[in-house]
Amino acid sequence: MVRFISQRELRNENAKVMDAVAGGETFIVTRNGEPVAEIRPIQSARKTFIRRQDLSRNAGVRVRIDPDQFRRDLDNAVDQRL
Template identity: 55%
Template structure:
């Protein structure tokens, strides 16, 4: 959930903002009523065992077009895009 907060709210309520970030919330920070920045939780890379990853990827060998291959991979692993 994206919340908009002021610079003062960030300064005075930083502990609450940090708790919300850990819960997955993100923020737009404003100064004098104008958006000046974003705060988002850091997405930690998942630990993947190489052998398991190779087995999961093996089924994609020989897929049709690049778009079909991407769709299959997105279905299997989920879609994560930066900047969304």
């Protein structure tokens, strides 16, 4: 959702606007009622996760992941204690 805010509101509510942008909102900043800028979240070019189907297709082979073994491997690799 795009919200319109004035230059003055941006100046006075800077922290709130930045928190909203970090949460995914987009703002159009106006000066004297005319749009002059857009503030939006940066879209990451890198995906954090990849779906199993995409991984299989990209690898050229069918990948079978055993969730229980995967969990054990993670537990062995990372100390889970606080």
